[in-house]
Amino acid sequence: MTAAVSCFDSSVAGQMLQVDESLRRILEAVPLPDQSEDVPLHQALDRVLAEPAISAINVPQQTNSAMDGYAIRAATRGGALPARFEVVGPLFAGQCWDKAVAASEAVEIMTGAPLPVDCDAVVIREAVQRTGAFIQFDHAVAVGENVRQAGEDIARGSCALAAGTLLRPQELGLLASLGYTHVRVFKRLKVAVFSTGDEVVAQGQELAANAIYDTNRYSLHGLLGRLGCEVIDLGIVADNPQAMVAVLEKAAAAADVVFSSGGVSMGKADYIKSALEQVGCIGFWRIAMRPGRPLAFGHLGDTPFFGLPGNPVAVMVTFMQFAQPALRKMMGQSHWQPRRMVAQAESNFRSRAGRTDYSRGICRINDAGTLVVASTGKQGSGILSSMVEANCLVEIGDNTEKVALGDQVVIQPFSDLL
Template sequence: MSEVLSCFDPAANPQRMLPVDESIQRILSQVMAITDTERLALPAALDRVLAEDLISPINVPQQTNSAMDGYAVCAAGLNPQQPLHIVGSAYAGSAFNGILQAGEAVEIMTGAPLPQGADTILIKEVCQREGNSLSFTGPVQPGQHVRQAGEDIAAGSLALSQGSRLRPQELGLIASLGHTEVAVYRRLRVAIFSTGDEVVAQGQPLTENCIYDTNRFTLQGMLQRLGCEVIDLGIIEDSQPAMETALSAAAGQADAVISSGGVSMGNADYIKSALEQVGEINFWRIAMRPGRPLAFGQLLNRTPFFGLPGNPVAVMVTFSQFVQPALRKMMGSGDWQPVRVSAVAEEAIRSRAGRTDYSRGIYRIDEQGQLQVRTTGSQGSGILTSMTAANCLIEIGDDKAALEAGDRVLIQPFPDLL
C-alpha cells in the first residue's frame, strides 16, 4: 500500500462520510510549503508571501515627535493663568535646537521632533497666541499628543513574520523601514482541466445534452486572485489514456493539479483508474453539501492532486474549503483560516444533521447594527446565480438539522477570491 493511501486508510470504511474539518486536516498533512524564493521591488510584491522574518533596523518613528499641530511645552508647573513665552518653532523635517525651559513653548507641527526639555503638546485649538505670548485653556495630561521614538516599531524588533501575506499596509510598513525590495516565495504553478464529453468549449456549437465549460473559468479567477500562475490544460476527453497523459503532463510543470468533474465514480469517470497508474489517490465522500465527492492524492512526483465535483457551485465551495487552505500552506502562509462571523438568520434555512451545509447567503447590517443573513433562494449546486447574488457562505454545522428565523449561524464573508 502506498504511503498516501496508508496514511488515509480508505479501505477501513470506504462508505464512511468524512467530516469537513477532518478532511481539511488530512489534506493539510500531505502538502508541503515550497522553498523557492525571489527578491522583488516593493510595488511588485503585493499579495505575495514574505519568505523571511523582517527585523527593523531603525526605530519607527525615528525620534519622539508631535502627533498634532500646536505647541511643545513641559507639563510640570503649567498654569493656565500664566502665559508662556514662545521661543521658537519646529517643523516636520527640522528641529528646534535649543533646550526648552520652564515657562517656555515652541510652536510645533505634526511630525516635528519634540524639543529637548519638552514632554507635552498643547494643540492649537486650546491655545491663543498674541505675539510671542501663549495662553491656553483646559486640563493638561503629561505626554499628551506625543509619539515616542520606536512606539510603532522598535529597532531590533520583529516587524513582520515570515509567512505574512503582503497587503498594501504591509508594503507601507516595509517601506517605513527603508527597504526597497523584499524576499518572497515564488508563485505557485497550478494546472487545471475539465473533464466530460458533455462539456463544450466556448465558441463551439452547443449540441443537445451538452453544456458550456464554466469551471475552468471560475478556477482560473480564484487561482489568479490567490496569486497563482495558472496552466490551463483545457477540456480532457473521457478516456483513461487521455487522463493519464494529461495528469503526467501536468505533474511535470505544476506544483498542484486541479480537475473538475469525473469524481462521482460513474462508469465514464476515468480519473480514478488513471490516477492509479500515475500516482496515489483517495476518493472521499465528504459530509457536506454542495460537493460531497472529492478526490485527493499525489502524482508520481508528489504533486498534490485535487479532483473536484463537476457542478459549478460545488467546485467553488470545495475550492474555498479544501483547496484554498492547502495552496496557502504551499505558498508559505500555512496558518491561514477562513473568516467566520456570527449572524442572525432572517428566515428558516434547510439543512440536515450529520453534514455541513454551505448555503449561499446575503448578509447585511440592520437598523440596530445587527448582522443579518438570508439565502439567495434556490440552493442547487448547479445554480451559478446563487453565487453571483451572494456575498457569503452560510455555514450550518453537522450538529443542526435546520435553522429557524432568529437563530444564530456562522457565515463566511466572501474573501478576496470570490
C-alpha cells in the same frame, strides 16, 4: 510506468468523512514552500514573505508631535494652573530645534516635527488661547501627551512583519517606511487545471442538446488568479483512460498542484480511479457536506492533486473549504483560516444534522446596526447565479438540524477570495 501503491486508507475507504476531518487530512498531506526569490517592493503585492522583515530604524525615527500645537515642559509645571507661556518660535516637520526651552516657554510645533529636547508634552492648538507671543490654557497636561515616542510603532531591530505574512497594500507601505526596496517572498505556485467529460465543450463550439459549456475551468482560473497562482490550462480531457493518464503525467511534471473538475462522482469513480492510480496515489472521499460531497485528493508523484466535483457551485465551495487552505499553506500562509462572522438569519435555511451545509447568502448591516444574512433563493449545486448574487456562504454545522428566521448563524464573507 510502475503503478503507484494505493493510498486508500482502509479505515476510511467508503466512509462519509466530516468536513473538519477531510481538511485535516489534506493540510497534513500538502508541503510548506521551500523556494523563494527577491522581488522589488512595488511588485510584491499579494506575495508571501519568506523571511521576517527586521527594522533597521525606529519608527517613528525621532520623538515627535502627534498634533499641531505647542511643545512645553510639562514635568516642571508642578500642576499649577492656569499657566502662561511665551512662544519662542515655530517648528515645522523636517526641522530641528537646537535651543534650550525654559519652563515658562513654549514652541509652536506642527504634526510630525521632532520634539525639542527640553520638552515632554504638546498642548493641542485648539485648547489654548493665544495673545500675541503668549499662550494660556486651563487644563492639566500630562508628560507624553500628544507625543509619539521614537520607536513606539516599531523599534530598531524588532520584527516588523513575520515570515508567512501576506503582503497587502498596507504591508507594502510599512516596508517602504522602513526603507525596503526588495523583499524575499515565496515563489508563486504553478497550478495545472483541466476539465473532464465528453459532455463538456469549449466556448465557441456548437452546443449540442446533450452538452454543456466548460464553466468550471474559468471559475478555477479566477479563484487561482486571486490567490496569485500561475495557471497552466490543460483544457478539456475526454472520458478516455489513455487521455487521462497522459494529461495527469503532463500536469504533474509541470505544476506544483493539479486540479480537475468532474468525474469524481460515484458513477465514474472506477474509471477515474483506474487512471489516477497509474500515475499517483489518490484517495476518493465522500464528505458530509452540501454542496460538494465527492472529492478526490492525493498525489501524482510528489504533486498534490484535487479532483473537484462537476457542478459549478460545488466546485467553488469545495475549492474555498479545502483547496484554498491547502494552497495558502503551500504559499507560506501556514496558519491561515477563513474569516467567519456571526449573523442573524433573515431567511429559513435548509440543513440536516450530520452534514455541513454551505448556503449562498447576502449579508448586510440592517437599520438597527445588526449583521443579518438572507438566502439568495434556490440552492442547487448547479445554480451558478446563486454565487453571483451572494456575498457570503452561510455555514451550517453538522450538529444543526435547521436554521429558522432570527437564529444566529455563521457566515464566511467572500472578501477573502471572491
